[in-house]
Amino acid sequence: MAVTISIKEKAFVQEGRKNTVLENIELSIAPGEFLTLIGPSGCGKSTLLKIIAGLDSEYDGSVEINGRSVTAPGIQQGFIFQEHRLFPWLTVEQNIAADLNLKDPKVKQKVDELIEIVRLKGSEKAYPRELSGGMSQRVAIARALLREPEVLLLDEPFGALDAFTRKHLQDVLLDIWRKKKTTMILVTHDIDESVYLGNELAILKAKPGKIHKLMPIHLAYPRNRTTPDFQAIRQRVLSEFEKTEDLEYAEGSGI
Amino acid sequence: MMKAEAAGSLPKTNAEAVRKKPGRKRYGWMKGLLLPAVIIAIWQVIGGLGVVSATVLPTPVTIVLTFKELILSGELFGHLQISIYRAALGFLLGAGLGLMIGILAGFSKRTELYLDPSLQMLRTVPHLAVTPLFILWFGFDEVSKILLIALGAFFPVYINTFNGIRGVDAKLFEVARVLEFKWHQQISKVILPAALPNILLGIRLSLGIAWLGLVVAELMGSSSGVGYMIMDARQFSQTNKVFAGIIIFAVVGKLTDSFVRLLERKLLKWRNSYEG
Structure with missing residues (x-):
């Protein structure tokens, strides 16, 4: 499930002025890879993810998944939004099934399996209002996984959660990745998260959004944040990250 | 010392709150009966003392007896039947169209641009103003009544669906x-x-407006229905019968409203809203 991204330019026109958001993005993601995209706010990382998903098609370039170009959103590019975006009138299992029929034993079986995987057993009949933020996001993940996407795109999915829940969901995600071998692309502004999850890390810089550096992360899973190796990589990412900010100041308003 | 007391009283109030909850749920509706009961009691006393004449204000007991009479003679049932038939048909026609056109206009900007301005203009025309026109066009029979009710029932559904x-x-x-999808x-x-x-x-x-439209339609010229019964009673100064008619309208109106609220509770149980 290789994903090839080649974006020459993505720009918004605002009050007659062209505002370039992304420029010369060339990325190739191998099947089963876990890519984390990290960058300062406003660097266009969420825009990039929306382009990969097919939610944004007004750009110059192309996105291909397995050689098939992406022109519209679809279940092959599963998408997890920053907010859970569950349907409030459906229960957990109905939300996961969404347009599929729960009465179909095949669907029901897969839904049950996923509920097990995202650790929501016992909450199948609950409505979203009864769930915590972390639980809701797990339902959203299960909903995307039920469609067996070739690639799962995650847009700062754990940003709004507390530290404990975030850590827990990161482990859930890694667990799914190991079991399902789904290609993952996760956008975050949390350096710790990007190092903990990804086996490939892309650092973006802002104005216009470009890939500053691609870093493979050779650390065995499950990773431990307290080891010197982890901390060393984290330091390297942090120093690269700071370089992007220096660049921004240098190229910005002349400071 | 003070602190210990305060802490001691805390669990008690909690337990009270827990105990109170189901009771509040089960008997909450009875609170709504208190005010009418007091008013009826005072009314009966005033009427019984003969302060006000019976043609102006018949006592509750007289009204109940009138009810009994009307039910036993079958008069009430006949009027109610035709009234409900008119209201229901008018409501279904108006609300059905309102739902349909509301959905269409909601979905398509173009439909909205074509239809909405005209509909908003029609909406502001009072019921009573079109009544003579409907009579001229459709006569005094059922069609004009049902259409009048439908006209009123259309707009709330249309606007809210949209x-x-x-x-x-x-x-x-x-x-x-x-x-x-x-x-x-x-x-x-x-x-x-x-x-x-x-x-x-x-x-x-x-539903509320359909009921209102029904009264307008039946008062303006009819030979049956609860509205007619009221008009008829007025001509003969049978105030007790007028009261009976008004009470019928109130009761049936409340019943239909409760029915929709029941539907709301069933269909919208996923909602997370403030319940007072």
């Missing part, structure tokens, strides 16, 4: 696109459930 659809969170549409699934799985609270509100308001 607003409900336009109020659907665009973020959920994005989800529907990502999950590859077919267009009919977008309607049945996203738009209608999201608009349902508004649609039900529209139906509730529309």
